[in-house]
Amino acid sequence: xxxxxxxxxxxxxxxxxxxxxxxxxxxxxxxxxxxxxxxxxxxxxxxxxxxxxxxxxxxxxxxxxxxxxxxxxxxxxxxxxxxxxxxxxxxxxxxxxxxxxxxxxxxxxxxxxxxxxxxxxxxxxxxxxxxxxxxxxxxxxxxxxxxxxxxxxxxxxxxxxxxxxxxxxxxxxxxxxxxxxxxxxxxxxxxxxxxxxxxxxxxxxxxxxxxxxxxxxxxxxxxxxxxxxxxxxxxxxxxxxxxxxxxxxxxxxxxxxxxxxxxxxxxxxxxxxxxxxxxxxxxxxxxxxxxxxxxxxxxxxxxxxxxxxxxxxxxxxxxxxxxxxxxxxxxxxxxxxxxxxxxxxxxxxxxxxxxxxxxxxxxxxxxxxxxxxxxxxxxxxxxxxxxxxxxxxxxxxxxxxxxxxxxxxxxxxxx
Amino acid sequence: xxxxxxxxxxxxxxxxxxxxxxxxxxxxxxxxxxxxxxxxxxxxxxxxxxxxxxxxxxxxxxxxxxxxxxxxxxxxxxxxxxxxxxxxxxxxxxxxxxxxxxxxxxxxxxxxxxxxxxxxxxxxxxxxxxxxxxxxxxxxxxxxxxxxxxxxxxxxxxxxxxxxxxxxxxxxxxxxxxxxxxxxxxxxxxxxxxxxxxxxxxxxxxxxxxxxxxxxxxxxxxxxxxxxxxxxxxxxxxxxxxxxxxxxxxxxxxxxxxxxxxxxxxxxxxxxxxxxxxxxxxxxxxxxxxxxxxxxxxxxxxxxxxxxxxxxxxxxxxxxxxxxxxxxxxxxxxxxxxxxxxxxxxxxxxxxxxxxxxxxxxxxxxxxxxxxxxxxxxxxxxxxxxxxxxxxxxxxxxx
Numbered sequence: 164x165x166x167x168x169x170x171x172x173x174x175x176x177x178x179x180x181x182x183x184x185x186x187x188x189x190x191x192x193x194x195x196x197x198x199x200x201x202x203x204x205x206x207x208x209x210x211x212x213x214x215x216x217x218x219x220x221x222x223x224x225x226x227x228x229x230x231x232x233x234x235x236x237x238x239x240x241x242x243x244x245x246x247x248x249x250x251x252x253x254x255x256x257x258x259x260x261x262x263x264x265x266x267x268x269x270x271x272x273x274x275x276x277x278x279x280x281x282x283x284x285x286x287x288x289x290x291x292x293x294x295x296x297x298x299x300x301x302x303x304x305x306x307x308x309x310x311x312x313x314x315x316x317x318x319x320x321x322x323x324x325x326x327x328x329x330x331x332x333x334x335x336x337x338x339x340x341x342x343x344x345x346x347x348x349x350x351x352x353x354x355x356x357x358x359x360x361x362x363x364x365x366x367x368x369x370x371x372x373x374x375x376x377x378x379x380x381x382x383x384x385x386x387x388x389x390x391x392x393x394x395x396x397x398x399x400x401x402x403x404x405x406x407x408x409x410x411x412x413x414x415x416x417x418x419x420x421x422x423x424x425x426x427x428x429x430x431x432x433x434x435x436x437x438x439x440x441x442x443x444x445x446x447x448x449x450x451x452x453x454x455x456x457x458x459x460x461x462x463x464x465x466x467x468x469x470x471x472x473x474x475x476x477x478x479x480x481x482x483x484x485x486x487x488x489x490x491x492x493x494x495x496x497x498x499x500x501x502x503x504x505x506x507x508x509x510x511x512x513x514x515x516x517x518x519x520x521x522x523x524x525x526x527x528x529x530x531x532x533x534x535x536x537x538x539x540x541x542x543x544x545x546x547x548x549x550x551x552x553x554x555x556x557x558x559x560x561x562x563x564x565x566x567x568x569x570x571x572x573x574x575x576x577x578x
Numbered sequence: 579x580x581x582x583x584x585x586x587x588x589x590x591x592x593x594x595x596x597x598x599x600x601x602x603x604x605x606x607x608x609x610x611x612x613x614x615x616x617x618x619x620x621x622x623x624x625x626x627x628x629x630x631x632x633x634x635x636x637x638x639x640x641x642x643x644x645x646x647x648x649x650x651x652x653x654x655x656x657x658x659x660x661x662x663x664x665x666x667x668x669x670x671x672x673x674x675x676x677x678x679x680x681x682x683x684x685x686x687x688x689x690x691x692x693x694x695x696x697x698x699x700x701x702x703x704x705x706x707x708x709x710x711x712x713x714x715x716x717x718x719x720x721x722x723x724x725x726x727x728x729x730x731x732x733x734x735x736x737x738x739x740x741x742x743x744x745x746x747x748x749x750x751x752x753x754x755x756x757x758x759x760x761x762x763x764x765x766x767x768x769x770x771x772x773x774x775x776x777x778x779x780x781x782x783x784x785x786x787x788x789x790x791x792x793x794x795x796x797x798x799x800x801x802x803x804x805x806x807x808x809x810x811x812x813x814x815x816x817x818x819x820x821x822x823x824x825x826x827x828x829x830x831x832x833x834x835x836x837x838x839x840x841x842x843x844x845x846x847x848x849x850x851x852x853x854x855x856x857x858x859x860x861x862x863x864x865x866x867x868x869x870x871x872x873x874x875x876x877x878x879x880x881x882x883x884x885x886x887x888x889x890x891x892x893x894x895x896x897x898x899x900x901x902x903x904x905x906x907x908x909x910x911x912x913x914x915x916x917x918x919x920x921x922x923x924x925x926x927x928x929x930x931x932x933x934x935x936x937x938x939x940x941x942x943x944x945x946x947x948x949x950x951x952x953x954x955x956x957x958x959x960x961x962x963x964x965x966x967x968x969x970x971x972x973x974x975x976x977x
Contacts, residue, residue, distance in 0.1 A: 281880075283764070283880050283885075283907070283908075285899045285905075285906040285907055285908045286899060286906075287899055287901075287906045288898045288899055288900075431765070431767060431903050431904055432765065432903075432904075432905075439903065439904040439905065441903070441904065456770060457770075458769070458770045460903060460904030461904065462904040462905060471904065472904075473901050473904050475769070475770040475771050476770070477770040477771055537770075537771055538771055538901060540901050540906075568899070568905065568906035570764055570765070570905050570907070572764065
């Protein structure tokens with residue numbers, strides 16, 4: 164059932180009530196929509212979540228829908244958000260009550276607007292001569308996907324929100340256009356959940372053990388032992404009708420010491436197209452005490468079957484290693500940039516790869532870089548249903564999709 | 579009241595005071611130096627003259643001091659002004675026969691051309707240079723510029739008055755050549771391995787109004803065409819666009835060197851201005867030194883064309899993508915040609931009088947800090963950088 168009022172991601176998690184007033188202001192230069200109402204949910208915590216996520220959408224492109232007036236469904240760019248916490252309203256009593264006003268530049272309704280993805284196609288440097296294949300996925304349910312004169316291969320992947328089309332093997336420098344109803348804009352989108360709430364911006368509570376990225380094709384969460392981070396990153400794949408089991412991965416500093424926990428988490432990027440979060444660990448604690456820090460940046464894109472990770476240690480260079488946390492027999496296809504688990508996990512083939520030259524440990528399921536460095540980009544991929552190479556979902560295909568890194572900026576343009 | 583520092587150029591600065599300082603009217607005069615120290619160090623008498631200059635962030639020469647009802651304001655330029663002023667043609671002009679060089683090496687040339695006001699410091703490079711030219715009576719600034727263009731050198735003048743030179747296979751000893759600072763427009767923020775700065779405005783402009791792709795040296799009817807290595811330009815509707823100038827031979831310079839110098843001064847203009855949120859960029863990887871004009875930084879802004887897509891013409895290290903904040907980006911290494919920054923509350927502002935070097939002591943310095951009208955607080959100040967993406971040459975990165 165569609166939410167009552169939805170302003171971007173606000174209204175998807177905690178329900179947002181009908182607005183108190185909604186005004187359109189049209190003149191020669193621009194169209195403005197102002198929505199005023201109040202935030203009140205079932206509990207004070209949920210009301211506060213509505214407040215923080217509404218404020219976090221300032222500057223973002225957001226779809227707006229309202230069950231009370233289906234003709235105003237459309238897309239705008241949030242210009243200003245005001246939330247008043249007034250004691251006369253009993254703002255912090257009971258379930259909370261905050262007045263809000265959102266002013267946005269109105270781009271248009273579905274018939275007026277289509278979307279364009281500006282992709283920065285950057286080939287990751289690697290030692291394995293993998294041919295990059297750029298790829299991109301618009302939301303589930305989008306149509307009229309156009310890559311200009313380019314002819315990508317369109318494949319389908321199953322997601323928790325339905326089937327998503329993924330354009331693979333696109334030429335670098337393609338900026339596709341596509342259309343989708345505002346109500347479906349977030350279908351297939353990458354979601355960041357922290358503290359059990361869906362986050363809309365770059366603010367999240369400091370819970371290194373309490374976050375989850377749901378990219379609808381994959382889910383990523385921290386490994387947790389006794390309510391605290393245990394240093395592992397767990398990934399699960401959507402198998403078509405349900406989620407598969409969690410598979411755990413870890414980082415070994417200098418190949419010898421497994422990172423035992425992460426101290427901080429923050430959001431670097433939170434858009435429907437991609438989420439990047441950063442985990443930080445202080446190196447002053449044993450076992451490798453030094454005045455340096457470890458960082459792990461985790462980057463997931465919509466519709467992907469791989470997670471790009473960037474591990475950095477700003478102390479001395481070392482030969483870092485990454486791989487399956489638990490002993491997992493794995494094999495490296497000849498001169499490949501990855502290793503894959505010999506046994507399937509619930510029918511799926513899991514891979515770990517790295518662009519730098521590495522030596523694999525086929526018994527434990529780890530890869531260790533050959534040349535000492537302060538940074539180690541690496542990736543986790545899953546060939547769901549043991550898909551074979553050449554389908555766009557096979558291990559070698561995912562390796563090509565990793566090397567073809569893309570940053571995406573979506574803008575709405577008038578048709 | 580910003581300071582504009584420039585790469586191999588005087589730039590300018592201006593300073594106003596808030597309060598009546600008539601008691602200093604007799605002591606603050608042009609030719610003295612304005613010295614800015616990153617943090618106010620108090621009474622200059624507690625330090626030596628050398629220590630104060632070594633700690634300085636900036637030193638410039640006072641060109642103009644004005645008293646309006648007791649309120650002082652000053653205008654000046656950077657230490658490059660001591661090499662001579664191109665616009666007026668006034669400055670040091672070496673007169674001796676030593677300025678007529680035949681197959682001279684860089685130390686020999688520079689020890690004659692660099693005037694007494696400055697001290698020649700490092701002269702680094704790993705190629706042999708044999709320079710022949712007659713610079714007698716020529717303005718030092720013009721001679722040094724011609725020598726640098728001909729032989730591929732560049733220089734920096736430190737606030738201490740020492741001038742260091744470096745040439746084509748850039749060593750990294752004078753300037754930051756292999757960047758450690760990234761200005762990313764799409765993904766600003768910090769990273770463990772890079773110093774990130776936040777661009778708030780980026781303007782990219784390309785103009786060819788002044789562009790030459792060839793120059794005739796000589797006179798009409800009797801000239802030599804010099805094209806150097808220039809192949810830039812474009813096709814009009816029916817053929818190639820020739821943009822040739824005519825420059826008289828000056829009788830002393832070799833034709834091709836003169837032509838090359840004129841072409842270098844008339845390249846297509848790429849004017850990129852980036853306003854940073856930070857008012858000072860300090861680079862931990864560079865020993866916490868501030869990033870100054872002449873240093874290179876990485877800039878990533880696909881919307882302005884600031885990406886690294888030179889293909890095979892640039893050396894491999896300059897073409898590779900790098901990982902920053904979880905994303906692969908392809909930033910372009912660019913040289914800062916101008917940096918404009920405010921003198922903010924917290925800095926130390928001093929006047930150093932134009933006394934003979936052997937006689938000057940820190941007792942002669944005047945502390946102006948308490949009188950200065952500050953431009954901005956550090957949190958609201960920002961730096962404006964102008965960068966140059968054209969005519970890049972590179973050396974090999976350190977192994």
